[in-house]
Amino acid sequence: LQLPADSNKMHHAGEGLHRPVTASLSGCSIASESESSSLSDIFQRRLRVALQTESELGDMDLTGLTETVVDSDEDDEEDLDQASMSVSSRDMVRDCVFRRGSFLRRELCASMVFAVVEKAGTVVLRDGEELDSWCVILNGSVEISRADGRTETLCMGNCFGVSPSMEKELMTGVMKTKVDDCQFVCIAQKDYCRILNKVERNMQKVEEEGEIVMVKEHRELDRTGTRKGHIVIKGTPERLINHLVEEHSVVDPTYVEDFLLTYRTFQPHGLDIGKRLLQWFNDSSLRDKVTRVVLLWVNNHFNDFESDPDLMQFLENFESCLEREKMHGHLRLLNIACAAKARVRHVTVRRASRESPLGFKLDGGQDRGFPLYVSSLDLQSKASESGLKRGDQILEVNGQNFDNVLLSQAMDIMKKSTHLSITVKNNLLSYKEICHRLEEEQTSGVQHKPRIADKRYSIPDLTVQLELPPGHERSKDKKGNSMGKSKLKKLMTKSKINLLPTKPSRCEAQPLGSTRSRACVPCPAPLPTPASLSSSNPDLVQCHGTAELGTAPGDIPDQVVKVYRADQSSRYVMVSRESSAREVVLAALREFQVCEAAEAYSLCEVSVSPEGFIKQRRLPDHLNKLAESIQLNARYYLKNNSQTEPLCSDEHAQELLKESQISLLQLSTLEVATQISIRDFQIFRSIEPTEYVANLFRLGGAAACEHLQAFEETLNRETFWVPSEVLRETGLLKRVKLIKHYLKIALNCRDSRNFNSMFAIISGLSHSSVMRLRSAWDKLPSKYEKLFSDLQDLFDPSRNMAKYRNLLSSPSLQPPIIPLFPVVKKDLTFLHDGNDSRVEGLVNFEKLRMIAKEVRHVGRLASANQDPAVMFRHR
Numbered sequence: 001l002q003l004p005a006d007s008n009k010m011h012h013a014g015e016g017l018h019r020p021v022t023a024s025l026s027g028c029s030i031a032s033e034s035e036s037s038s039l040s041d042i043f044q045r046r047l048r049v050a051l052q053t054e055s056e057l058g059d060m061d062l063t064g065l066t067e068t069v070v071d072s073d074e075d076d077e078e079d080l081d082q083a084s085m086s087v088s089s090r091d092m093v094r095d096c097v098f099r100r101g102s103f104l105r106r107e108l109c110a111s112m113v114f115a116v117v118e119k120a121g122t123v124v125l126r127d128g129e130e131l132d133s134w135c136v137i138l139n140g141s142v143e144i145s146r147a148d149g150r151t152e153t154l155c156m157g158n159c160f161g162v163s164p165s166m167e168k169e170l171m172t173g174v175m176k177t178k179v180d181d182c183q184f185v186c187i188a189q190k191d192y193c194r195i196l197n198k199v200e201r202n203m204q205k206v207e208e209e210g211e212i213v214m215v216k217e218h219r220e221l222d223r224t225g226t227r228k229g230h231i232v233i234k235g236t237p238e239r240l241i242n243h244l245v246e247e248h249s250v251v252d253p254t255y256v257e258d259f260l261l262t263y264r265t266f267q268p269h270g271l272d273i274g275k276r277l278l279q280w281f282n283d284s285s286l287r288d289k290v291t292r293v294v295l296l297w298v299n300n301h302f303n304d305f306e307s308d309p310d311l312m313q314f315l316e317n318f319e320s321c322l323e324r325e326k327m328h329g330h331l332r333l334l335n336i337a338c339a340a341k342a343r344v345r346h347v348t349v350r351r352a353s354r355e356s357p358l359g360f361k362l363d364g365g366q367d368r369g370f371p372l373y374v375s376s377l378d379l380q381s382k383a384s385e386s387g388l389k390r391g392d393q394i395l396e397v398n399g400q401n402f403d404n405v406l407l408s409q410a411m412d413i414m415k416k417s418t419h420l421s422i423t424v425k426n427n428l429l430s431y432k433e434i435c436h437r438l439e440e441e442q443t444s445g446v447q448h449k450p451r452i453a454d455k456r457y458s459i460p461d462l463t464v465q466l467e468l469p470p471g472h473e474r475s476k477d478k479k480g481n482s483m484g485k486s487k488l489k490k491l492m493t494k495s496k497i498n499l500l501p502t503k504p505s506r507c508e509a510q511p512l513g514s515t516r517s518r519a520c521v522p523c524p525a526p527l528p529t530p531a532s533l534s535s536s537n538p539d540l541v542q543c544h545g546t547a548e549l550g551t552a553p554g555d556i557p558d559q560v561v562k563v564y565r566a567d568q569s570s571r572y573v574m575v576s577r578e579s580s581a582r583e584v585v586l587a588a589l590r591e592f593q594v595c596e597a598a599e600a601y602s603l604c605e606v607s608v609s610p611e612g613f614i615k616q617r618r619l620p621d622h623l624n625k626l627a628e629s630i631q632l633n634a635r636y637y638l639k640n641n642s643q644t645e646p647l648c649s650d651e652h653a654q655e656l657l658k659e660s661q662i663s664l665l666q667l668s669t670l671e672v673a674t675q676i677s678i679r680d681f682q683i684f685r686s687i688e689p690t691e692y693v694a695n696l697f698r699l700g701g702a703a704a705c706e707h708l709q710a711f712e713e714t715l716n717r718e719t720f721w722v723p724s725e726v727l728r729e730t731g732l733l734k735r736v737k738l739i740k741h742y743l744k745i746a747l748n749c750r751d752s753r754n755f756n757s758m759f760a761i762i763s764g765l766s767h768s769s770v771m772r773l774r775s776a777w778d779k780l781p782s783k784y785e786k787l788f789s790d791l792q793d794l795f796d797p798s799r800n801m802a803k804y805r806n807l808l809s810s811p812s813l814q815p816p817i818i819p820l821f822p823v824v825k826k827d828l829t830f831l832h833d834g835n836d837s838r839v840e841g842l843v844n845f846e847k848l849r850m851i852a853k854e855v856r857h858v859g860r861l862a863s864a865n866q867d868p869a870v871m872f873r874h875r
Helices: 043-057 076-098 103-111 189-201 237-245 255-265 271-281 287-300 309-324 328-341 407-415 428-444 485-495 543-549 581-592 650-660 669-685 689-697 702-728 732-751 755-765 774-778 782-794 798-808 821-833 845-860
Strands: 066-070 113-117 123-125 133-139 141-145 151-155 159-161 174-177 182-188 203-208 211-220 228-235 344-350 360-365 370-377 392-397 419-426 559-564 570-575 601-608 614-618 634-640
Touching (some): 103 182, 103 189, 113 133, 255 845, 287 309, 287 328, 360 407, 559 581, 570 581, 669 732, 669 755, 689 702, 689 845, 702 732, 702 755, 732 774, 732 782, 755 782
Parallel strands (some): 066 113
Antiparallel strands (some): 113 182, 133 159, 203 211, 601 614, 601 634
16 A cells, blocks of 8 residues: 555556545544654654654544545445545645644645545555555554564554665565554655655754754744744753753743753652752842742742752741842742742650650640741651651641740640640742741841731732831832832742742732731632643732631631521521631621620530431530531531520420431532532542652652542542442332433533543443442433533543543533543643653653643643532523
């Protein structure tokens, strides 16, 4: 079979010329999310992987490429009609591919011929036949039979044909198709050699001491030709690190991001990079570039520092360098980024007895005017082994909020318990900044005023103005360095980090670590993050970041609890997550219009066990998170401390027990889908970009991809939840109702852009144990059968999940989106397995670049807040 670039010359081995038949149009696009595919080391592998990446990761549609059908008996009129469609569609493909950055891909698609062999057993190439093209199998498989009896099978993604030269080559063996509908993409020999030689000319090799240490490729990044230059595609680890501070912002603007995400695949320890950055910082010409790299590193992957004490020490050393060079604006940015990106952690410290030392010291508290921090830590103590670190801010201890406690009270609480469940957030640099400010205030003689009684500012509420040492003016210091808002804006613009919040409305701006009054009206929630933002230009102003950090304004009543009295009358009370039991008592007294002293009342929880036992307990006044901790078989009661009669009688206890027994059919499908989506989105959003890389390259064990594994387990748990509930029900009619109920939940999940849960529910209904319930499916109304079919059709696996991918890339579908996790993992796996990590001893950075781009794309799906109030507003 000779497959020339000119589609009008197509013939089968041993037979005459066949009429050219063009492809039918399917309307899909060649492009995938991983658009770079420059594997320039081994030419044949480079082309094969480039095409394989297109067919595997994106919806590989060769619409518009000239297609020839072998052994076709199509009519001439049909051929002419389809041929007329081919010209315009081929131009569409060229335009689509031209928008991609790969020179190689554009050249290949401009010369491709799409061929189809319809029947199995067809001879494609005969032994000794001259080869005149290079081909890649897109669909099906072929078998090559050698003269010595050996056979070889080639399948989708494999290539065959000429080598990149104009020398005459002959086929060895007989090639036959093994299945029907085998599809090939072919390039004529002269075009094949021309493209590869041109690719070679675009390469720039950097040599040191006679060895190649880096290879770059010339690319045009836009159609105007204004952005063009050489892009790094491979290099030694040493050379890739050095490239961090070279000028590449215009031609390769994402290099630093890609490197910081993927360096862990070839550099065993990030401290080596940190040491090099500290050395370069001493060079004044490189200082700004080094600072930008560190700020991006902290902003994008602060978990690297949290999990590595050596890197945290590097960060402290870098902070000292900024202080030494009086780079106060950059220092402020570093502190804000550290505070914003720190994750809330839960640490459990166990001691043998109450007399055993804690192993750490605290600083701060209400009397000191700033939050409680771990000021020092014994590295050999149980606390250190449990994961407690210096600079950790103490948020809660054994469920008690530590925002407004004295230092002495905090120490007493901790010493009285041998089991400490501590919620912390590392904020070392902010703690050091607070200590430094207090020292300056003591030196200047200005008395520090405690402000811990007020509520702390969240990161979005931070002032945009820098604090200046005494004697400095706001406009400029003695050296002429502007220290105001405009200076800070310039620094952040240069660093590509958006840390500047909007000016707080109706609140007085206060510095980091300070507090605000409860009387302050909280600032309105910011708008969702625009799609243009990336990890190199993050938006730390978003309230979703503060929600993760636990710094959202706690005085906003966004929850409701129902409070009863002994006479079983009840009132609804608006509370916030941080509202204490004492505050609920005061609010309940107002709702019940009780004029007695508040000290005479307390909040009690009454619960009923399945056996009918009634349990009553008085809640501590400081206890919070009341709306989250209440169970279905429990109630809150407002109790008069002077009365001893039981709050709940046996009769009312049975009513409470009956109310707690809720089945799935009693719940609204809309509410179930909303709660599932909110929970799943929190897990999806907590996945760090480094977890995808660690999971892909199997780095760091299970701890390195904790949230990613939790998201994967969520899919499995939701999938098996469906058949478990359906099979538990023995009644036929209730089974039918459950199937209808799940279909409605899946539909609502789709409307809330939770494709992961939608897929899990549809997969659960498609489970063999459910599908075999024919009597239940037969009674299902036809409209629900159609709904089930439509939902299944969205996840049609043909053409590489084309329908799902087209929906996901639709402009009308905006974040927040919970993607289908198996597709995400499949795309990353194909990028990893389809490309070598090392090529000729050099790190294949083009592969890492593609992986980083795919990870950024997944991260953008969680770039906006998930608001239940507007989740279904399109209805």
